[in-house]
Amino acid sequence: MIREVSKKDLEQCVSVIRSSFRTVADEFGFTEENAPRFTAFATTLERLLYHYEQEKRPMFVYEEDGRIAGYYSLCRQSESECELNNLCVPAAYRHRGIGKELLEHAVSEAKNMGCSVMNIGIVEENTKLRRWYEENGAKHIGTVKYDFFPFTCGKMQKRLVQDRGAV
Secondary structure (H helix, E strand, O other): OEEEOOHHHHHHHHHHHHHHHHHHHHHHOOOOOOOOOOHHHHOOHHHHHHHHHHOOOOEEEEEEOOEEEEEEEEEEOOOOEEEEEEEEOOHHHOOOOHHHHHHHHHHHHHHHOOOOEEEEEEEOOOHHHHHHHHHOOOEEEEEEEOOOOOOEEEEEEEEOOOEOOEO
């Protein structure tokens, strides 16, 4: 079941985000020393509280048997664009379609916000994740390299409304 996050969920959301992104960190050799701003290390209760209370970001969890088995949030970037943030599923819940359900839910929520484009950032070297987003309708639109990350940031985009026959 997907539901909106309540303030009391935030601590558990931090744990789910950090543990989910930790598997990526481990796979690609990211550490708190070489990538302190990577989601696995940079997500804190204070940060999520700020997103929740100050930015009023829509935040959602996938819940199973009272446990959070997935998470995402949306950040409005302009009148027509938003960014999908921290879509994640802990390792124990992967390969069961939860990520796809969360992505579909995020698309629906973004449309409800009036957005026609959803931007997605990924670790470019994570070709498995890139393929997954592409299989789910996102297009790769470029890369950015930041000095503070030991990886390249891939930029993806998913169009949310029909545009001259394209989805």
